[in-house]
Amino acid sequence: FGWAGRDPRPGVRRDGRWLLGTGTAAASFHSGAGPSTALVTAEADGSFTVRIAAADIGTGARTALTLVAADALEVAPERVRVRIGDSDFGPAMIAGGSMGTRSWAWAITAAAAELRERLALGADIPAEGITVRSDTTEALGRLAQKERHSFGAQFAEVAVDPATGEVRVRRMLGIFAAGRIVNPLTARNQLVGGMVWGISMALHEEAVRDRASGALYAPDLAGYHVATNADVGDVQADWVDDPDPDDPVGIKGVGEIGVVGAAAAVANAVRHATGVRHRNLPIRPDRVLAA
Structure with a gap:
């Protein structure tokens, strides 16, 4: 400058x-961060589906969450499909306060980590897939101790x-x-x-x-x-x-x-x-x- x-x-x-x-x-x-839930499913065809009640208001949230999920699952982004904007997926943080991506990514990362552990056991994936659900409410309480x-x-x-x-x-x-x-x-x-x-x-x-x-x-x-x-x-x-x-x-x-x-x-x-x-x-x- x-x-x-x-x-x-x-x-x-x-x-x-x-x-x-x-x-x-x-x-x-x-x-900050708000409590969120996420569902991550390992599909029988080798792809992964992420479901979270996030909102993309033009800031690229869908793309960012795809990258977060791919990184957490250690797979290529092309194998990940992110579904957002549906309250049936469970409660999640709103898009605002500079907290949306952080809150949603935390929930996705937690679910993806548990799913990877289950897949590492070598179990066959049924036709309906294997789904893991995360909820960051308790973890947020521990993180709140540090600003x-x-x-x-x-x-x-x-x-x-x-x-x-x-x-x-x-x-x-x-x-x-x-x-x-x-x-x-x-x-x-x-x-x-x-x-x-x-x-x-x-x-x-x-x-x-x-x-x-x-x-x-x-x-x-x-x-x-x-x-x-x-x-x-x-x-x-x-x-x-x-x-x-x-x-x-x-x-x-x-x-x-x-x-x-x-x-x-x-x-x-x-x-x-x-x-x-x-x-x-x-x-x-x-x-x-x-x-």
């Missing part, structure tokens, strides 16, 4: 009419127009320690999405109410401005190894750690560019000019 060579003095870097600044922030997000977090270091470079108060985010970088990364492609997409979400928090999003009625202005996405990938020229995310010997699956979750430090990094970059510290979000053009 070039942080080591930056001039720490505020308001000295320019690109034409734009004031330039860089900022950084630390990030931390709790790593866990994901961590990150986030950087941002902004350009500020002193005549209009406009703030543009030119580039962002996030480096994270978030346990075992199951699927690098979807993990990176979630981290980048979280960082763009942080731009929204820093520069755009706020709840504004009509003082007469109490109703929200812009109550839907037709009028409520949010950042998109086009609002940052270059955004990169990567991670470092973060093993946890006490955790049976080593997954911590990446759904929200990307957003945690992003707004603070942008705010620090605006301060570096202008010399003015903003303590209220979003950093709107009118607030930049007033400061």
Whole structure:
């Protein structure tokens, strides 16, 4: 990112009419898990079926759980079929709180481990298959004695127009320690999405109410401005190894750690560019000019 060579003095870097600044922030997000059950079946044809009441809300959960199951069963992913989204499979954690994949993977890993032990005895697989069910409720109680977090270091470079108060985010970088990364492609997409979400928090999003009625202005996405990938020229995310010997699956979750430090990094970059510290979000053009 070039942080080591930056001039720490505020308001000295320019690109034409734009004031330039860089900022950084630390990030931390709790790593929780919810009790879940899973069913893993060894089929007579040599394949495996995983059943769990998980939900894929576009984050690639089905792919990640296929990889987790294949790893736990020590077979190729092509031999694993994952069925999700059916409450008949038993209770499972919701998709949220950066806990979905971790919770589901734990249950799948536990069931797969027991199934492997049974298959190692050499018993024939009947037509209906051999099924093992897991429930992580008790194991979660033991793990709760130790608190866990994901961590990150986030950087941002902004350009500020002193005549209009406009703030543009030119580039962002996030480096994270978030346990075992199951699927690098979807993990990176979630981290980048979280960082763009942080731009929204820093520069755009706020709840504004009509003082007469109490109703929200812009109550839907037709009028409520949010950042998109086009609002940052270059955004990169990567991670470092973060093993946890006490955790049976080593997954911590990446759904929200990307957003945690992003707004603070942008705010620090605006301060570096202008010399003015903003303590209220979003950093709107009118607030930049007033400061």
